[in-house]
Amino acid sequence: MTVLTLKQKLAILSDAAKYDASCASSGTSKRDSSNGRGVGSTEGMGICHAYAPDGRCISLLKILLTNFCVYDCAYCVNRVTSNTPRARFTVQEVVDLTLGFYKRNYIEGLFLSSGIIRSPDYTMEEMVRVAQSLRLDHDFRGYIHLKVIPEAAPDLVNKAALYADRVSINIELPRDESLTALAPEKSAQGIRKAMGSVRLGIDQAADTAAKARPPSFAPAGQSTQMIVGADAATDGEILGRSDRLYGAYGLRRVYYSAYSPIPDTTSRLPPMRPPLMREHRLYQADWLMRFYGFERIEIAADNEDLDLAIDPKLAWALKNRGQFPVDLNRADRERMLRVPGLGVKSVDKMIEVRRYKRLVLEDVKRLARGLAKVKPFIVTQDWRPGALTDQADLRATLTPPQQPSLF
């Protein structure tokens, strides 16, 4: 067996980690290195240090500790039955790479995940050792995201959360039955239990915050990822699951990851082009639930999929034309947020402006991203849509031209 160089390991283990969508480095506690001996700071806002040609932000060094794995998850390039080249970092190598990259300002920190070697506990322990060495030996104050292995012992998970800013446990698939079929060693229930125990830890740390300096416990919360398009779940089911995950475990984010072809696939999951537009619509719908006051059921019922041609807010508005037009000079914030083409920022600006003057179409044009989509749904001092709101071909006129590059 040939000995791999560090660069070869880095190539293999970052390639193997790229199917995790999250690269967030925001929302953790504020800190810097001015009163320490090490390096690093986090100031609330995340920083994307580069963008790859897939349009994704590179904020963290996202790597696996190893891509050897005893599990056999059909959607994963690292499953035990795959012929992918294997590598394993030592704890020291990950620590050195993280610090080297960080000091050159390439990254905000580390996102460490791993294949399962020997046992879930052994693997989790190795990952915790990396975080512990960065924090204790090197006084590293940058961002650390640890992927939690749900089958690992709860005290190891708690230890991970003590050193990490964020922990995440991937729910992997929208349906429990699909997980049983495609990832035989994983259990949806085990995943939910681990999320539940992390949530209790976070709540407890927040509780003690009022009284004393809290032990830090995943100050940037927890997140998860769901693969879209690998099973038959509808968008309504997917959003329903997200809704419950947000509610039950206080997740900061649910990431949707369009099932992407991997080298060396299995017949259990034939390769296909990733449904990128579907992924995009799911993110938009997720936003509507979290920031625009929409209930999941208003966006898509269990047996429904999202409209790929138009965004979910416009789709809702076209189905509920009776709620429009909205008078931008009178309506409350909740109603304004439901107008297609108006975002949270533009709505808040309009509410400020209208305290001092009546809004006219020209104001809306400057505060929104364009008028075409907005006009049929609003009333301003100088504009009424009249019959436009109910016009039969409204959907056709508002549907953006198909982009052939998105498949």
Place this chain on the structure above:
Amino acid sequence: MRVARLASQTDFAGWRAAARSLRGAGVSPEAAVWTVDGEGDLFDEVVPLPATTEGGFTVPKGFMELAEPVILHRSPERFALLYRLLWRLQSEPNLLHIASDPDVAAARDMAGAVSKAAHKMKAFVRFRKIEDAPEETYVAWFEPAHRVTEATAPFFARRYANMAWSILTPDACAHWDRRKLHFTPGADKADAPDGDALEDYWRTYYASTFNPARLKVAAMQKEMPKRYWRNLPEAGLIPELIEAAEGRTSAMVAQTPSEPSRRIVRQAQRLSRDGSFEEGAPGTLDAVAAGVDVCRRCELWRDATQGVAGEGLATARLMFVGEQPGDLEDLAGRPFVGPAGQMLDRALAEAGVPRAETYVTNAVKHFRHEQRGKRRIHQTPTTRHVEACRWWLDAERRIVRPRVIVALGGTAAQAVFGKATPIAANRGKALQLTDQAQGVVTYHPSYLLRVPDAAAKATAHAAFVDDLRFAWKLAS
């Protein structure tokens, strides 16, 4: 025409002083011209600015917050734009709140562009290590979109407090010696080191983390504009990555899948077999706990975190049966640990009943709830759920063999007695059960939490404690 001459491109104090004196002298925006030292003397007839009058005037707080970043913008129009805003504020005091006003919008756009340039500087500065320096030293060459070097340097001082570094730019250079920041005039790219051994690793990482099946070049370029590429070591790879992407994707989509090994298939079959619970009633509490967790007798498992079995003394004389796990019980996997559990604990203490000598469980083992926004709202389980879950309660009753079973609330009474058993009419009595145990009904502790009237609450609480004492005595 009045000419205001500023000491430098980022001379905010100079702009402020000049603007004060111009406005004090009633010089309208159209009659004022702004220039910076060294920009060439376009205006020969310089009329000195009038002396600033004491007292002056006030501006809304938001104006200074807006003006400071706007000065850092590269647009030559910025000084005049700010003066025009200052002028208009005299007669339009609310002007800054009108985001759709063209001047306000232009100034806010400039402030936004400056803030973005600062953010991109934090992102795209690439330090290179000076190899033979006595202490750890790094130098970067950077070309910011706007004049944000001085304003952004403190960020780097906080982040890299314990290493020496310099950021060289065409406008200004920032230096940190591990104690304080100082600035020198703009420099040249040749003044910075031209490489770093780790850059090759960084390029390796950049190329490997890219997923060719998700090519989205426009999205990349929007966030990482081409103007920054020449100073980013990784950007040189972009053309070849884009070019190879389609071929790599097509190859992956066209490949023949490999077959799963027989070992893996066997493993999956074993797992599905062991998950079944229909082989016979469980004979130990551990088997109950394991079985409850994988139970599929009704659909409640689907939205719950886990099944919550009972816990306590396996040979307890007294068993409590509640309704179902709540939000916290569902997360923790243990019965009665939430607010109702704390209420029960207090009442048990008052009644002199040691919880450790009892067994506590629920009629229904999964949390039935409704998702409302970010909260999970409790929903009472239906008779169907109670019936489906009786399998587990009966097993617990057979294993623990308590002398007395206390049903807490209506759902528990339904489960324990097999029929609706009103609480008010039956509490305080020992009711005979078919399995030789005696049954007692009382309120559910969460009912006590909900009684709105203080007097009624105290009465109900006292009754509840009485019932617990009664049951404990009955079991002793």
